[in-house]
Amino acid sequence: MTLQNDLLLRTARGELTERVPVWMMRQAGRVLPEYRAVREQAGSFITLAKTPELAAEVTIQPVDAFDVDAAIIFSDILVIPEAMGLPYEMIESRGPVFPETVRTMDDLKRLRVADAESDLGYVLDAIKLTKKELNGRVPLIGFAGAPFTIFCYMTEGKGSKTFSVAKKLLYTDPDFAHALLQQITDSTIAYLQAQIRAGADLIQIFDSWAGILSPEQYRTFSLPYIKQICDLITGTPDREVPITVFAKGAFFARQEIGQLSCDVVGLDWNMDPHESRQLIPDRVLQGNLDPCVLYADFAQIRAEVKRMFDGFGHQHYIANLGHGIYPDTDRDKARCFVDAVKELGAI
DSSP states (O other): OOOSOOHHHHHHTTOOOSBOOBOOTTOSSTTSHHHHHHHHHHSSHHHHHHOHHHHHHHHHHHHHHHOOSOEEOOOOTTHHHHHTTOOOEEETTTEEEOSSOOOSHHHHTTOOOOOHHHHSHHHHHHHHHHHHHHTTSSOEEEEEEOHHHHHHHHHHSBOOSSOHHHHHHHHHOHHHHHHHHHHHHHHHHHHHHHHHHHTOSEEEEEETTGGGSOHHHHHHHTHHHHHHHHHHHHTOSSOOOOEEEEETTOGGGHHHHTTSSOSEEEOOTTSOHHHHHHHOTTSEEEEEEOGGGGGSOHHHHHHHHHHHHHHHOSSSEEEEESSOOOTTOOHHHHHHHHHHHHHHTBO
């Protein structure tokens, strides 16, 4: 299918473009009242994510509401552990909770490498349906969590500020840690390859908890597994798609991430654009507006967007937030951000 708007794809591939593309992480979500209506209809977050028709509907909503340059499939990074045999619950105002955890080699016997087609077919169906309903308007981004971030949830059992249980295992049982990380990696590679076959135009890897690791630990327990994913996705026989790696908080690993076989490096708001360009000269950069900027007035949002362009320039750059949009953001402020990028990001 020929894309009517392929700006994001061309930028991700390193081509010179007439305007900076823009989308927002977590753009399909509670900031939109139409999302909240569908979420209420579904009855639960997990039911929404597992119902392809509803997932496709909320994936497309921000394309209509904000006129962004890409859609990102509505799903969750924790579908991988569930597909491996470790189900989770999404509890309102608390987040994901795993009734059981995995912390020993014996625990690993309860898990399996996920079969993407059978275990995660609902995501693939949502991608196919979304592609059909988008009808070429914009590209569709597929995604997965980085293995270390998934490891954190599977061992801790819930969200945490420190993930001390997960980090403890890196010190006390590194053999177990590597075994689980490899199993997650194998599952993730198969999953992302299936997303590409289903129609995903780009892939993003979210290492949401990268920042809790030391540089040495990151080189040991995260980067090698992301590298495996990038190498195998890049070499997929189905077709090549651009890959983005977004490692929140891993300012110390930017140069090494830029040496992976990825196309785009995502940055959070603590990563300086000028310094990042020097460290990662051969990759497209994505980011990195502080989501809290969208609480400001329209004039300040525009000023902050201009500041981003002063730092990143207008080429080899995808405008985005430095993390997901917060659910209590005024939708008009989000639209202001997108409109400002389109106006100020034109060449």
